Amino acid sequence: MRQTSIKLSHSTKKIGGTVQLTGSKSESNRALIIQALSKGNVTIENISEADDTILLTRALQDEAASHEGTKTIDIGPAGTAMRFMTSYLNLIPGEFILTGTARMKQRPIGILVDALRTIGADINYVDKAGYPPLHIKGGLSQTQERVSIKGDVSSQYISSLLLVAAHLEKGLTIEIDGELTSRPYVTMTLNMLAEAGINHNWEGNNIQILPQKAQQSTIYVEPDWSAASYWYAMVALAEEAEIRLPGLKKSSLQGDIAIASIMEHFGVKTTFEEKGILLEKTSALSDKTFFDFKECPDLAQTVVVVAAALKRNVSFTGLETLKIKETNRIAALQQEIGKFGATLTEDNEVYHLNTDNVKEPEAITIATYEDHRMAMAFAPMALVFEKVHIEEPHVVEKSYPMYWEHLTAQGFDIEQ
8 A cells, every 4th residue: 555655854964875866757758759660670778667657668568559449548647658649649550549647637738739630630639628638540641741839838749749750751840939948858859869860950940850760779768867856955955965876977868967057056066977977065055046947847846945945045937837747836836835934936937935934843744746746856855854744655656766765775764
């Protein structure tokens, strides 16, 4: 039976040693779609152990299994898998119902569906227009090779189209309408396609991929910089800390490498070594008060919590996409940091963190809202507060299933 909550504490407030992170969920999920469309030409190494990647693997296996009639594919809470499968299934002969959890049915997909319909996809909504579940008739007969899509809602819609573009009869040109949010994730997609021999041309707001086949190749998945961000938080909040994270590279495809430069301002020094990175706590805090998360929104919760725990009054922008994630992450952050006296207020898409009234309670209980990043962002506070209770701790399985084991190895006392 799953625990409804755990209690975290740390007696020494000191951490050190080596932590081996799982492969990047973002890279793994892209690699799986590239592999599935490659007709056996692409292999993957160091794939993620995250639940989202396991769910996508299973969904692709389910699709490949022979079936008659309409096949239902349930990707649970895996948002990336929902977006990627929405495009992928159009290339597969057959009929599919693509569905997920109750929360997934509240997460918008209309922008991607409209784009796919523009090029000839046969997709209908099972229930509410603009949201899963979707009824997809595969074997797409392409009607045009150009599509326009908004760039400031979710980069996953664009990545989803890019992953299938080379396998469309006419290829695809994507015109990005307006500002592109989370640009590093689109770059990651294109770089991974290039690793499989699929080329593109990106000029201005247009990305063109001509019809082409994947080449014989191996995609190596780098460890997850999003997972690394929680170790940055722990180093920032510990009294003494020195942590090695093997496999992470300075030339990473992942936008969340931005955590290295962001956390310099909170006293964490990153040294890139031959086999990974070394994190060290320093006393060199900056007086920077403004941070932009447009390129790396998945880091926002981690940094907001660290800033609140360190009593730093700072402001943030680039957080708008957080409202349509696993939960409304803005509302969730506001609620939970409020429990120890911090506030996060919005002023025309700029969010101001005020910590003037932060207190250090003996014990605090954090709700996680079915969101893995809420659990992992708040757990490091056990290095500042005496006891931190985390509700629904199993949510970490979505992206970092070994999280609690890794914390235990670093001296965290975890009671169920």
